[in-house]
Amino acid sequence: MPTKISPMTNYYIRKLYRQKDPYLSQVEDMGDDFSTFMDLEQVLKSLYSGGEIDLMIRQLDTLVQYHQGLTAQSFTPEPQLKEVEQRIFAILGESQTPNQTASVPLPEPAVSPPQPTVTADALLQILNQLQESSTTFLGAAITTNYLQAARPQNDWFEQFQIQRSQPVTFSADSSESLDDQQKELAQKWVKGFVKSCSQVITKFPEIVDLSQLLGQL
Known part of the structure; x- marks a missing residue:
């Protein structure tokens, strides 16, 4: 069964998109349903084939967790945050907008960031x-x-x-x-x-x- 984007990852990525593009916040202010305005799983399906989609979803989960860890630090390293955000947007097509489905070549697979030790x-x-x-x-x-x-x-x-x-x-x-x-x-x-x-x-x-x-x- 194909992997699905978790609600937490879905919410977090959409929040990054709202921060990146103020127009998306205006869409929500007008009462539109942002989850249908931009369906991340449909975006992935338009860019990748079956097995690649599962891999990309796992990478998105890892990058989101890494981004959360960076923002939780007392001092947030802005360049690192931007790099992680760019990798997330690259997986989702980078320049793709909600009403544009042009396929963007997949960059070289990103090396997953080291996971912090949890005790x-x-x-x-x-x-x-x-x-x-x-x-x-x-x-x-x-x-x-x-x-x-x-x-x-x-x-x-x-x-x-x-x-x-x-x-x-x-x-x-x-x-x-x-x-x-x-x-x-x-x-x-x-x-x-x-x-x-x-x-x-x-x-x-x-x-x-x-x-x-x-x-x-």
Whole structure:
């Protein structure tokens, strides 16, 4: 089954396009549906064949995560940000506009940026930050239930101890680094928990700055 652009990547890239082209923000201000105004998956289909599309989507995910990590730094290196943005736009055709589908030759495959090391302690801090914010609005019982329900069904994640009105703890060595699969599952845990909370507190993703948290994983 073909890979699909994740909602987070889709949202983030569209935000970069709005920053790049003020006209797109005007389109949204006029009430048009930006997701249909520019369908990123359709753009990729117009540029690449089947197997290439999956590769490009994976590269977009990696570049978006890298861009998020750069913007999360206390000092944002502007040249690096621009370079990553140019690579994202290049994958999507660079000069292509929402109503133009001219095919642009694919540049040499970009080398994926090195992924930052994520430890169990880093995930633990994010979970406790989310727990504290959620408890403020929803109470300890609901927060605990949501954390437990969203936790991945994986033996490694069972080492995170979740108790009502207590900080989340990790029963093993918290300096342990997460592998790629664990980082992916950790992101799903965070997104799943925030999604549950947002069913009650609609602004919860903005309250906790979900994109910034995911950029740490």
